[in-house]
Amino acid sequence: MVDSAFATDDFIRAQIGAWQRELGSVRRLAGNTLTAYGRDLDQFLQFLAGHAGGTVTLAVLKDLRGADIRAFMAQRRNESLGSRSLARVLSALKSFFRFLEREGVLATEALNVIRTPKQPKSLPKALTVSEARRTISTTEEMEERPWVAARDMAVLSLCYGAGLRIAEALALTRADLESTTLRVTGKGGKVRMVPLIEAVRKAIELYVELCPFKSWPEEPLFRGVKGGVLSPRLIQLRVAQLRGALGLPPSATPHALRHSFATHLLGRGGDLRAIQELLGHASLSTTQIYTAVDTERLLESYRKAHPRG
Structure with missing residues (x-):
């Protein structure tokens, strides 16, 4: 679950809760995926709060730019996060902002300019x-x-x-x-x-x-x-x-x-x-x-x- 009490205002927290309920009850994502998505969004909002110099509000999200997301992804990569995990982070962010758009809260093009990190090609290891x-x-x-x-x-x-x-x-x-x-x-x-x-x-x-x-x-x-x-x-x-x-x-x-x-x-x-x-x-x-x-x-x-x- 997202724990952004000090990074977001009440309205954004309510939207996060509604998004997570939809992921669990409508899309029926696995528990581990829900936890990972929540953690990814929480880390982004914490980053954005520091980046914007204050609480993340709807106005802050409306002003979101591709450069902000690139900066966050670069920070996560510098923390040794692999391409597969970075792709999941981006998927979580896109899921949340698509939810906000469907609900008529806001629409942003910031995520559309971010490319999904290339995944290393690896084959499953089977035994004989x-x-x-x-x-x-x-x-x-x-x-x-x-x-x-x-x-x-x-x-x-x-x-x-x-x-x-x-x-x-x-x-x-x-x-x-x-x-x-x-x-x-x-x-x-x-x-x-x-x-x-x-x-x-x-x-x-x-x-x-x-x-x-x-x-x-x-x-x-x-x-x-x-x-x-x-x-x-x-x-x-x-x-x-x-x-x-x-x-x-x-x-x-x-x-x-x-x-x-x-x-x-x-x-x-x-x-x-x-x-x-x-x-x-x-x-x-x-x-x-x-x-x-x-x-x-x-x-x-x-x-x-x-x-x-």
Whole structure:
């Protein structure tokens, strides 16, 4: 949430509150995105208050120039903010000022002259089929408590066998589990149905059988050792242990298993649209990056195997 009590007047604070309510209830942005957008706008208003030499009022916003925004972006870059984060900052500011324009509060051209920072081109890091399988199966050897080992295997199986984000896996309840499908709540509260393959189903069933804590249908399925909701950090630490034991690269993370799910499906002839639905991507362009990953893997195999590679 934005905390600009000393940077803005009451009217601007009221507009910020209305904007945030719209983002949450109408656009249904994820909680982390809402927090980031609020923080970005707060930092801009604090900067603008110092830049303008006083409280940010509607008159100050009406006088906003492209140079003011460039100065703020330059300051954030000097604070070592990367291009991806800078792009999010600009997106937050544009969202707020578009809201003000829709509400008839003000219209400004200042943001239209600011270019979105160029994003570094990076491909998702997928594991090989063998690495993904060993990552999951070796979990049992790293943990003496059978139910905890079964829990971690089930979570990682969901990341690789169903393509879930770690937060999606940890948010699952007993009510989300059906005989052949999973009901997954993704970013922005969007719900999708994902096939529950036998290996993943058996991993979950083993965990449920061994878990010492009873869970009600609407409660999170995965528990910590004291019975509370399982923290993503514990799964990340488990995978870090597995990286060391298996000699995997630093890119081997729980999310890399989701990347591997998509890459391996595509490599075996999976339909890109179907993979988009399984991953819960809003745009096909987000999923298309896996075609580049698959092409790169093919080229790497060619370079290694071809006599003249």
